[in-house]
Amino acid sequence: MKNPYDILGVSPTASDEEIKTAYRNLARKYHPDQYDANPLSELAQEKMKEINDAYDAIVRERQSRSGGASAGYIDIRSLIAQRRYAQAEELLDGVLPAARNAEWYFLKGQVLYQKGWIEEANRHFTVASNMEPNNAEYRNAVQKSTYQRNGGYMHNAPNGCTFSACDVCSTLICADCCCECMGGDCISCC
Amino acid sequence: MFGYIRIHKPELTFREYEQYRSIYCSLCEALGQRYGLAARMTLSYDFTFLSMFHMALSETPATFRVGRCPFRPTKKRAFCDRESTDALDYAADVAVILTYHKLADTVTDERSFKKVFAAFARAILKRDFKKAVHHRSLEAQWAQKFMEAQAAIERENSDFIDAAAHPTAEFLSRLASVGIVDDDVRYTAERFGYGLGRFIYLCDAAEDAPDDAKRRRFNVFVNRDPQGFQGDKVSDEAKEYITQCLHQTVAFCTEYYEHLPIQQFDSILRNIIYAGMPSTIHRLYHSAQEEPKV
Numbered sequence: 001m002k003n004p005y006d007i008l009g010v011s012p013t014a015s016d017e018e019i020k021t022a023y024r025n026l027a028r029k030y031h032p033d034q035y036d037a038n039p040l041s042e043l044a045q046e047k048m049k050e051i052n053d054a055y056d057a058i059v060r061e062r063q064s065r066s067g068g069a070s071a072g073y074i075d076i077r078s079l080i081a082q083r084r085y086a087q088a089e090e091l092l093d094g095v096l097p098a099a100r101n102a103e104w105y106f107l108k109g110q111v112l113y114q115k116g117w118i119e120e121a122n123r124h125f126t127v128a129s130n131m132e133p134n135n136a137e138y139r140n141a142v143q144k145s146t147y148q149r150n151g152g153y154m155h156n157a158p159n160g161c162t163f164s165a166c167d168v169c170s171t172l173i174c175a176d177c178c179c180e181c182m183g184g185d186c187i188s189c190c
Numbered sequence: 191m192f193g194y195i196r197i198h199k200p201e202l203t204f205r206e207y208e209q210y211r212s213i214y215c216s217l218c219e220a221l222g223q224r225y226g227l228a229a230r231m232t233l234s235y236d237f238t239f240l241s242m243f244h245m246a247l248s249e250t251p252a253t254f255r256v257g258r259c260p261f262r263p264t265k266k267r268a269f270c271d272r273e274s275t276d277a278l279d280y281a282a283d284v285a286v287i288l289t290y291h292k293l294a295d296t297v298t299d300e301r302s303f304k305k306v307f308a309a310f311a312r313a314i315l316k317r318d319f320k321k322a323v324h325h326r327s328l329e330a331q332w333a334q335k336f337m338e339a340q341a342a343i344e345r346e347n348s349d350f351i352d353a354a355a356h357p358t359a360e361f362l363s364r365l366a367s368v369g370i371v372d373d374d375v376r377y378t379a380e381r382f383g384y385g386l387g388r389f390i391y392l393c394d395a396a397e398d399a400p401d402d403a404k405r406r407r408f409n410v411f412v413n414r415d416p417q418g419f420q421g422d423k424v425s426d427e428a429k430e431y432i433t434q435c436l437h438q439t440v441a442f443c444t445e446y447y448e449h450l451p452i453q454q455f456d457s458i459l460r461n462i463i464y465a466g467m468p469s470t471i472h473r474l475y476h477s478a479q480e481e482p483k484v
Contacts, residue, residue: 083377113442116359116384117356118438122438149441150437151437151468153440153441153444154464154468
């Protein structure tokens with residue numbers, strides 16, 4: 001396909017609104033209904049398809065940039081999903097430092113996290129999120145880390161087993177007394 | 191370095207507590223019967239946890255019987271039938287090996303009083319250590335590599351938290367995943383063990399930090415933030431950082447624990463992970479009576 005932006009006649013930095021307007025104008029011009037019983041109808045059909053494909057390509061590319069996989073890192077994401085972390089890391093490390101974008105930092109962070117290198121992982125997630133503040137995926141990684149660091153995981157404890165030692169001592173003494181009443185001995189020195 | 195992986199008593203039922211204690215007692219018994227009186231001093235909560243963890247992942251449940259403790263003969267205790275599980279013998283062997291290495295470490299690192307005590311303890315344990323190495327040559331090699339990797343980190347005087355914790359974490363990851371046949375389960379157990387080892391290392395580093403700062407001994411937290419450990423005090427920033435770092439390590443463990451096919455002792459293990467380990471973190475910088483900010 002030719003450059004989709006050229007096909008729609010817009011600049012690559014055009015806003016989403018401008019892209020949409022350009023598409024609508026071209027679609028109106030080349031729509032098959034306009035060419036009914038016209039010898040140029042086949043050509044118009046081809047042009048329409050070209051315009052549609054170009055518009056789809058631009059929309060997809062813009063969506064992927066703002067969150068979600070971009071073409072370059074799909075293979076690494078798939079490796080991570082398959083838990084083939086060593087290979088993923090190898091590929092990531094192969095990317096030159098100058099070419100390391102936000103997504104690189106995010107994916108490297110994921111690999112580091114599962115390796116258990118948590119502090120390094122956090123650093124990478126933060127860099128990714130700072131490079132692309134609007135990216136929800138990277139922001140979530142940073143937020144999850146903050147949540148965990150503040151003990152949020154304790155509230156997820158199944159069975160409701162949590163450390164919320166409201167007055168540890170009195171609870172212990174109480175438990176010990178009950179224990180002794182039953183013939184046991186929780187705390188032998190009490 | 192031992193004793194960070196413990197139960198949180200207030201949240202255990204009496205039955206769970208008795209079960210936990212029976213495993214603790216069974217480990218003591220295994221040490222005594224496999225080695226002798228000296229080896230019993232290597233008993234710890236951490237290896238009690240390891241035994242329970244292995245039993246929990248085993249296909250066949252461990253069974254129990256009633257007996258008496260040789261040190262407190264008036265009290266009846268429950269003991270694990272050692273025929274029903276390998277986990278206790280395994281934990282006993284590793285406990286001896288690791289304690290011996292730790293004592294050797296103390297002898298080279300510490301000064302005066304601790305050094306003498308450690309040297310004495312090490313001498314008593316030497317024969318048991320050799321026997322344990324014979325039982326578990328693979329684990330002994332891992333332990334040797336672990337100690338060497340640890341020494342290398344200290345020589346580098348690293349300020350890199352993850353790297354410093356790595357040798358301990360890796361060692362525990364192997365211990366936790368030994369003997370597991372299923373690939374997925376083994377991977378999960380390995381990651382869980384990694385988190386556990388990391389937790390133990392970092393708790394130890396956190397606890398020793400003020401002292402290490404004063405004596406200019408290696409400590410990764412001090413290296414990372416020297417200002418945080420001036421004099422005898424730990425700065426609020428340092429405390430917060432360490433607390434958060436440890437919490438996230440426990441969170442890491444929980445993520446993998448939830449995927450393990452636990453057959454036995456699930457509630458006790460959960461108590462240790464979700465309540466016991468956080469309470470260890472809390473105890474670092476709070477006295478027992480204070481309420482944690484959860």
